[in-house]
Amino acid sequence: MTDPLLPGDPERLGSVRLLGRLGAGGMGRVYLGRTTGGRLVAVKTVHAHLAAEPHFRERFRREAAAARAVTGAHTAAVLDADPASPVPWLATAYLPGVTLRGAVAAAGPLGVPAVRSLGAALAEALTSIHGAGLVHRDLKPSNVLVTAEGPRVIDFGIARALGDHGLTAAGDIVGTPGFIAPEQITGGSPVTAAADVFALGAVLAFAATGRNPFGDGTVAILLYRAVHEEPDLAGVPVEIRGLVADCLDKEPGQRPSVAAVLERTADPGSPLWWREEPLRSLVQGDEEDRPREHTAVVPTKRVTAPGPAPRPVPARAGRHRQLARRGVLVAGATTLTGLLGVSVVRGWGSPGPDGAQPDLEKGSAKPGALRWSVTTEFEAIDALLPTGGTVLLHGTLTGGSTGYVRARAASDGARRWELEASADVPHMWGVVDGNLVAPDVGLPVVDVGSGKSRVEADPIQRLPARWVAVVDGTVVSSYADEDDEKELEAVDPRTGASRWARELGGTEPPAVLGGTMLLARALRWEVLGVDAASGRTLWTYEGFKAGGDQLLAAAALPDAGNFGLLTTAGKLHIVRARGGERVAVAAETFPVTPGATAVGEAGGTGLLATAGTLHGFDPESGERRWRRPTLGVETSWQPRTGGLRGPVTAGGPGSAGGPVLHWSKADTLQALDPRSGEPRWTRRLTGIAKVPPVVAGDTVYAAAGDTCTALRLADGTPLREWVLPGIIDQLASDASGWYGRVGTSEVRAYNAVDG
Known part of the structure; x- marks a missing residue:
C-alpha cells in the first residue's frame, strides 16, 4: 500500500x-x-x-x-x-535503547554512583543544547534514552530559542507536569536554562527513588505542587539530596548553573551502569543481528x-x-518529536457501508487465539478495563487536550458507545454494580451497558477528583471547590444522587473496611474513621501525635477486623476498625520508600511491600511472619478502584487459600502461600517484567516484555506463550481470556486457553 x-x-x-x-x-x-x-x-x-x-x-x-x-x-x-x-x-x-522511565520500572532505582553519572551526562547534554541557543523545556525520564553507549537526551521538539517568544501563544504551558519549573507554569519570569536545571533535579530524584518528586495526580494537582509545595525527597539518598534540592529551588536564580551541576557530579571513576545487568539485557543485543531485527x-x-x-x-x-x-x-x-505538536482531532467515526470498522481486526474463537485487535493511528489508548462482557478503553485524541472513554464488546471488539472525558490517564476508575465510576477523568456515574449517565448532569462540578472510594454501595470522592476547600461527596452509584457532602480538609485515599473509611488528613498524622453512609466521624486515632510520625500507607485487614497503618518512620500500627483503638504496634521497624510502599492483605495475613521486600505480618500483633524478595509494588500489585494498589491473589482481594502472585525477580514469577510465605511454585519466564500478573479462574497470565505466558494456577505449569508486536504496557483478564495493551497504539484480546 x-x-x-x-x-x-x-x-x-x-x-x-x-x-x-x-x-x-x-x-x-x-x-x-x-x-x-x-x-x-x-x-x-x-x-x-x-x-x-x-x-x-x-x-x-x-x-x-x-x-x-x-x-x-x-x-x-x-x-x-x-x-x-x-x-x-x-x-x-x-x-536503540530504553527510556530511563522504562529502565527504572524494570530494574529499580539507580544507586548513588549511577545517579551521579546520570547527572553528569544530563549536564553535558544540556551544555550542548544551551550552547546552541535552546532551552529543552521538556526534560523528563521518558526523554532520556539509556543506550549501549550511555544515556542520551532526545526530543528537542518543544525546545525554544533563548529569548524567542514570538511563536507560542500567550498562556501556553509547554512541558510535562511534575518536571516543569514553576516559571513555566506561572509565566512570572522568563523561561531560561534554569528551567532545564529544575527538570534535571526532578529526573535525578526519579532515578534515585523510582517516583516523581511531586508525586502522582491530575495535571492541576501536579502544577499546583510544583508552584506551591516542596518536593518529597525523603527517599533520595543523602549523598545527592542536597544537589537535587538545589536544582528544585523554586527561584530560578537560586538554582545551580549547568556547569555547577556538572562539577558536583563529575567522577572519572563513575561506573558504566548501563552495561550492568539487568539494564544490559534491556539495552544491548547481539550486534550481528541488529540489521535483520531492524x-x-x-x-x-x-x-x-x-x-x-x-x-x-x-x-x-x-x-x-x-x-x-x-x-x-x-x-x-517510537517517540514523536514535539515539533509535531499541533492538535488535530478525529472523531469516533462510523462503520463503513458493509459494517466494517477500520480500526478493528477480527480474529478467531479458538482457545488461545487472537479474538480481536484494535489499532489506532491518530489517537492514543492509555488504559483498558474489562468488565461484564465489555472492555472500556480510555485514550486521548490527537493533541492531548481531549480524552474519551469507549466501550467495546468483549466478544468481538464491536463498538458500543463513546463519551468525552478528561485527557488525564485514569488511575482510579472502576466499575460498581454495573456502573462506571471515573471522576478522575471527569465522568459522572455511567451505566456500562448503555453509556448513559445516571443523572442529567454531573452533580459535582469541580476540579477532577483527588481520590475515590467505594464503600457499601456508596461512591465517596474527594474534590476541591473554587476556593480550594477540600470536600468529600458521597454519591449513590445507581442514581448519581448526592447522599452527603462534607468539608474535611486535605485527605489521602482511604483504606476501607465494612462501612468505615480510614482517612488521614492535614499533615497525615491525624487519622479518622468516617462512616461512609452518613459522612460522620466515628473515631479519631491519635497514635502518631507524640512522635510526630505520619501515615505513609494503610490497608484493611478484614479477617482480624483491623486496619494496618504504616508510618513514614517504618512503624506498623494495628488499629481496630470498629472503635479506632490501638491493638498493637509492631516491635520491628520496616524499611519504607515513599511512593513505592503499600499495605495489603491475603489469606488472613497482612502484606507489606517496600524497598524490594515483601513482608507477611500477623494482622493482630503486626509482628512479621516472613519476608521474600520482590520486584516492587508497581510491577507486582494491581491498581484497584480508587487508585490504591493491592496484591494479586487467586479469586481477587481478600480471597482465602489462594496464593499471592508476584515477581520475585525481573524475569521470575512466584506463587506464595500467604500464611507461611513459602513458594508454592516459582517459574522463570522470558523477558523483563513491567506489569503485574492477572488471574482468571484457574489460569495466571504473566507479561514480560513483549511476551505473555499462561500458567496453571495450581502448579505454575506453562500452558501457552504469545509474542506481541511490542512491549506489553498493561495486562488485564476476564472469564473469556486476557487483554494486552501495546504502547498507546494497540489493544489485543485473546481467548482463554484449555488447561
Whole structure:
C-alpha cells in the first residue's frame, strides 16, 4: 500500500531509504531509515495539512535549524531536515535503547554512583543544547534514552530559542507536569536554562527513588505542587539530596548553573551502569543481528495476523537477549518529536457501508487465539478495563487536550458507545454494580451497558477528583471547590444522587473496611474513621501525635477486623476498625520508600511491600511472619478502584487459600502461600517484567516484555506463550481470556486457553 503522505517513491525521502514505520500520530509519522552510506536514522514526517499552516511550518523551520546546531556525546543528533519539502521532514540519529522511565520500572532505582553519572551526562547534554541557543523545556525520564553507549537526551521538539517568544501563544504551558519549573507554569519570569536545571533535579530524584518528586495526580494537582509545595525527597539518598534540592529551588536564580551541576557530579571513576545487568539485557543485543531485527520488527507494509501460532514453551537459547532487543528497538525509536505538536482531532467515526470498522481486526474463537485487535493511528489508548462482557478503553485524541472513554464488546471488539472525558490517564476508575465510576477523568456515574449517565448532569462540578472510594454501595470522592476547600461527596452509584457532602480538609485515599473509611488528613498524622453512609466521624486515632510520625500507607485487614497503618518512620500500627483503638504496634521497624510502599492483605495475613521486600505480618500483633524478595509494588500489585494498589491473589482481594502472585525477580514469577510465605511454585519466564500478573479462574497470565505466558494456577505449569508486536504496557483478564495493551497504539484480546 502506498503511503499517502509521501510523494513519489513511498519508500524514500531524499537520500534516505525507509525500512519501516516506527510510530504515528495526528501530527505525522516516524520511519526507520537508512542513508546511502548505511547509517540508520529516525525520519519524522509532518502531515501535509499541517505543513500548509504558515505558523507551523515557520516554527518547524526555526527549531529544526536550531536543533541541528546541537552536538554532544549525550544528545541524539539532528542530521538533516527539509522544512521546504511538500511533506516537511526531520532525520535524527537512530538510537536503540530504553527510556530511563522504562529502565527504572524494570530494574529499580539507580544507586548513588549511577545517579551521579546520570547527572553528569544530563549536564553535558544540556551544555550542548544551551550552547546552541535552546532551552529543552521538556526534560523528563521518558526523554532520556539509556543506550549501549550511555544515556542520551532526545526530543528537542518543544525546545525554544533563548529569548524567542514570538511563536507560542500567550498562556501556553509547554512541558510535562511534575518536571516543569514553576516559571513555566506561572509565566512570572522568563523561561531560561534554569528551567532545564529544575527538570534535571526532578529526573535525578526519579532515578534515585523510582517516583516523581511531586508525586502522582491530575495535571492541576501536579502544577499546583510544583508552584506551591516542596518536593518529597525523603527517599533520595543523602549523598545527592542536597544537589537535587538545589536544582528544585523554586527561584530560578537560586538554582545551580549547568556547569555547577556538572562539577558536583563529575567522577572519572563513575561506573558504566548501563552495561550492568539487568539494564544490559534491556539495552544491548547481539550486534550481528541488529540489521535483520531492524527490518523485521517494523515492516513497511503492516500486516495484522490473527495471532501467533502455538509453540513450545521451554526457553530457547539466546531468547532473553532477543526479547530485550525487540523491546529496546520499539522503545528507542517510537517517540514523536514535539515539533509535531499541533492538535488535530478525529472523531469516533462510523462503520463503513458493509459494517466494517477500520480500526478493528477480527480474529478467531479458538482457545488461545487472537479474538480481536484494535489499532489506532491518530489517537492514543492509555488504559483498558474489562468488565461484564465489555472492555472500556480510555485514550486521548490527537493533541492531548481531549480524552474519551469507549466501550467495546468483549466478544468481538464491536463498538458500543463513546463519551468525552478528561485527557488525564485514569488511575482510579472502576466499575460498581454495573456502573462506571471515573471522576478522575471527569465522568459522572455511567451505566456500562448503555453509556448513559445516571443523572442529567454531573452533580459535582469541580476540579477532577483527588481520590475515590467505594464503600457499601456508596461512591465517596474527594474534590476541591473554587476556593480550594477540600470536600468529600458521597454519591449513590445507581442514581448519581448526592447522599452527603462534607468539608474535611486535605485527605489521602482511604483504606476501607465494612462501612468505615480510614482517612488521614492535614499533615497525615491525624487519622479518622468516617462512616461512609452518613459522612460522620466515628473515631479519631491519635497514635502518631507524640512522635510526630505520619501515615505513609494503610490497608484493611478484614479477617482480624483491623486496619494496618504504616508510618513514614517504618512503624506498623494495628488499629481496630470498629472503635479506632490501638491493638498493637509492631516491635520491628520496616524499611519504607515513599511512593513505592503499600499495605495489603491475603489469606488472613497482612502484606507489606517496600524497598524490594515483601513482608507477611500477623494482622493482630503486626509482628512479621516472613519476608521474600520482590520486584516492587508497581510491577507486582494491581491498581484497584480508587487508585490504591493491592496484591494479586487467586479469586481477587481478600480471597482465602489462594496464593499471592508476584515477581520475585525481573524475569521470575512466584506463587506464595500467604500464611507461611513459602513458594508454592516459582517459574522463570522470558523477558523483563513491567506489569503485574492477572488471574482468571484457574489460569495466571504473566507479561514480560513483549511476551505473555499462561500458567496453571495450581502448579505454575506453562500452558501457552504469545509474542506481541511490542512491549506489553498493561495486562488485564476476564472469564473469556486476557487483554494486552501495546504502547498507546494497540489493544489485543485473546481467548482463554484449555488447561
